[in-house]
Amino acid sequence: MVYKGKFITFEGPEGAGKTTVISKLFDFLKEEGWSVIITREPGGIRIAEKIRGIILDNEHVEMDAKTEALLYAAARRQHLVEKIIPALDKGFIVLCDRFIDSSLAYQGHARGLGIDEVLSINEFAIGNTIPDLTVFFDIDPEEGLARIAKNSDREKNRLDEEGMQFHRDVYNGYKELIHRYPDRIVVTDASLSQLQVIENVSEIISSRLI
Numbered sequence: 001m002v003y004k005g006k007f008i009t010f011e012g013p014e015g016a017g018k019t020t021v022i023s024k025l026f027d028f029l030k031e032e033g034w035s036v037i038i039t040r041e042p043g044g045i046r047i048a049e050k051i052r053g054i055i056l057d058n059e060h061v062e063m064d065a066k067t068e069a070l071l072y073a074a075a076r077r078q079h080l081v082e083k084i085i086p087a088l089d090k091g092f093i094v095l096c097d098r099f100i101d102s103s104l105a106y107q108g109h110a111r112g113l114g115i116d117e118v119l120s121i122n123e124f125a126i127g128n129t130i131p132d133l134t135v136f137f138d139i140d141p142e143e144g145l146a147r148i149a150k151n152s153d154r155e156k157n158r159l160d161e162e163g164m165q166f167h168r169d170v171y172n173g174y175k176e177l178i179h180r181y182p183d184r185i186v187v188t189d190a191s192l193s194q195l196q197v198i199e200n201v202s203e204i205i206s207s208r209l210i
Ligand SMILES: Nc1ncnc2c1ncn2[C@@H]1O[C@H](COP(=O)(O)OP(=O)(O)OP(=O)(O)O)[C@@H](O)[C@H]1O
Pocket: 012, 013, 014, 015, 016, 017, 018, 019, 020, 021, 147, 148, 150, 151, 190, 191, 192, 193, 194, 195, 197
């Protein structure tokens, strides 16, 4: 689907630095005179934030993998129609912290549901609204988790609590997606300093979209 605005998503393992960079990028783009919004998945709007609470609640250990995949897709559908598409229609740049590739890497690959199977329920949810550009924050999953562990403000959710093998599988799932969608997904080295990552991501956005 072609919209007036641009849809940019940010992906990566836990603690890769996406949220930190998106907020700086927002300031940078605003200063350059762009109309821009930040949003996140799962969440971004009231219903999807409620679904987020259900999915990520540490007490919901009995959640079935397909239930989890469907809840992410349901939250995504509502987020898309209520917030993302209206903003794109108005010509905004939408910066979204995680989107469909998280489902493909976490539920499709790491949970073992299959990337194509999870893609098909997501195609039902989002139709043909695919990101114009996806930036993958490349970091060793252990390093990302170590960053989170250092941050006492960040509560660990049900997905963070998964074992190291799960997080390595997520990372390998992303590697498969990078191979599958070479035109859409651009990789940035997220192990560098915050300043360097911000500079590199700004450069990617400027050269690819603006
Ligand atoms: N380049 C960096 N070098 C070192 N620490 C960083 C860097 N970028 C972010 N951090 C720190 O790492 C932690 C995780 O960062 P952030 O919340 O931005 O990651 P995230 O990708 O959004 O994580 P998640 O998806 O798990 O919520 C924060 O404490 C942040 O200050």
